Amino acid sequence: MPGDSKIHHCLYFLRATQTDKQESLNMFTFNLPTTWIHGIGAIQKIPGLLQELHCTSPLIVTDRRLIDLEGFSRITRDLADSHMGYEIFGGATKEPTVTGFTEAAAKLDLKKYDAIIAVGGGSVIDTAKGLRVIARFGGVITDYAGFGKIPRPTGIPLIAVPTTSGTGSEVSDGAVFTDEAKKTKFAVGGLYNFPTIAVTDPAMTVSMPPFVTAVSGIDALVHAVESYISKHASTVTELFALEAIRRIGSTIETAFRNGSDIEAREQMQLGATLAMVSTVNAKLGFCHAIAMPLCALYGLPHGQVCGVVLPGVLEYNADVVPKKVEKIARILGMVSQDETYTASLFRQRLQELIDEKLGLKVRLMEHGYTEADNEAIVKGTLGSFQSQNNPRTISPEGIINITESIV
Numbered sequence: 033m034p035g036d037s038k039i040h041h042c043l044y045f046l047r048a049t050q051t052d053k054q055e056s057l058n059m060f061t062f063n064l065p066t067t068w069i070h071g072i073g074a075i076q077k078i079p080g081l082l083q084e085l086h087c088t089s090p091l092i093v094t095d096r097r098l099i100d101l102e103g104f105s106r107i108t109r110d111l112a113d114s115h116m117g118y119e120i121f122g123g124a125t126k127e128p129t130v131t132g133f134t135e136a137a138a139k140l141d142l143k144k145y146d147a148i149i150a151v152g153g154g155s156v157i158d159t160a161k162g163l164r165v166i167a168r169f170g171g172v173i174t175d176y177a178g179f180g181k182i183p184r185p186t187g188i189p190l191i192a193v194p195t196t197s198g199t200g201s202e203v204s205d206g207a208v209f210t211d212e213a214k215k216t217k218f219a220v221g222g223l224y225n226f227p228t229i230a231v232t233d234p235a236m237t238v239s240m241p242p243f244v245t246a247v248s249g250i251d252a253l254v255h256a257v258e259s260y261i262s263k264h265a266s267t268v269t270e271l272f273a274l275e276a277i278r279r280i281g282s283t284i285e286t287a288f289r290n291g292s293d294i295e296a297r298e299q300m301q302l303g304a305t306l307a308m309v310s311t312v313n314a315k316l317g318f319c320h321a322i323a324m325p326l327c328a329l330y331g332l333p334h335g336q337v338c339g340v341v342l343p344g345v346l347e348y349n350a351d352v353v354p355k356k357v358e359k360i361a362r363i364l365g366m367v368s369q370d371e372t373y374t375a376s377l378f379r380q381r382l383q384e385l386i387d388e389k390l391g392l393k394v395r396l397m398e399h400g401y402t403e404a405d406n407e408a409i410v411k412g413t414l415g416s417f418q419s420q421n422n423p424r425t426i427s428p429e430g431i432i433n434i435t436e437s438i439v
């Protein structure tokens with residue numbers, strides 16, 4: 033019947049309008065200015081890389097707890113064998129503060145060094161990024177708060193060697209600092225803040241304890257997922273994000289339970305860096321937006337908060353990007369091809385992984401939450417720059433619902 037084809041056409045049109053709107057149709061710029069070297073034993077390339085860059089006096093920035101690790105000794109031994117006049121700054125702390133960072137920068141004679149090697153987690157790499165800026169342009173770190181405040185390339189190569197698989201700071205332009213006076217966090221970002229070279233060596237991550245593995249691994253998964261569904265996702269970022277989701281999803285439990293499983297560590301490291309390559313270009317969303325006030329109010333780790341809100345945030349976004357959320361569920365293997373998918377089934381299974389299997393469950397009441405905090409949580413979430421990238425407009429009710437899911 034002629035009418036039939038019309039109906040089919042209408043149905044097709046309806047279905048077409050129900051697909052995820054931003055799927056790969058937007059104009060995009062893709063930026064990856066950091067050279068990425070990956071593999072077990074990749075740290076052995078560091079002296080050669082410095083020689084190529086014509087550097088002979090690197091400053092190694094690290095957390096002093098890492099200095100005794102085999103991987104760290106290997107780096108310094110190789111530098112000594114190559115006649116590099118390196119020095120070590122072991123005072124990089126977790127979540128660097130403006131005061132702590134300023135004191136550290138003042139103690140160092142930054143003009144002495146022609147390169148910086150950061151060996152550590154995201155906080156160490158962020159500290160190294162900050163020191164590079166101060167070494168070249170002076171001033172205090174707050175002068176560079178925001179995006180694009182670094183005027184020119186620093187001319188000081190930064191080699192970033194992550195020891196956790198999470199923040200992706202080794203390939204990102206961001207460096208996060210805490211302003212204790214204002215009780216806020218701020219980021220220094222922009223084209224001239226990317227590390228010059230990221231050296232991801234899975235052997236450097238085997239010493240991570242299970243909780244850190246879970247928290248940093250879930251943070252990386254959230255980077256991949258949020259950048260995949262972001263309003264700014266592109267054909268290229270989606271490739272990186274989906275690959276990151278697949279690798280992290282298939283190995284996070286193994287890495288958590290058996291930290292010495294080098295294959296799982298390698299997949300997690302690849303996943304974390306791939307996730308940030310996507311994130312740098314496509315940005316983050318609701319999880320990271322709500323994590324800003326929740327971490328500030330209750331002092332909880334960033335990755336843990338991002339993780340425990342992820343199931344609810346995905347269900348919230350499933351109304352707007354249903355196909356993408358279903359794809360994430362299928363790639364994670366949480367809803368098999370034979371099963372009927374629903375957003376709530378996915379939410380339930382993802383929550384089981386994060387809360388129970390990885391032991392990251394949060395009950396805000398235990399950290400001092402009261403209903404009166406909702407106002408600050410809503411304000412902080414909507415005020416976060418990440419909230420603008422979320423595919424579904426973030427409503428105050430949505431924020432309260434997510435908060436109440438972890439009360």
Ligand SMILES: [Fe+2]
Binds near residue numbers: 199252320338
């Ligand atoms: Fe994060």
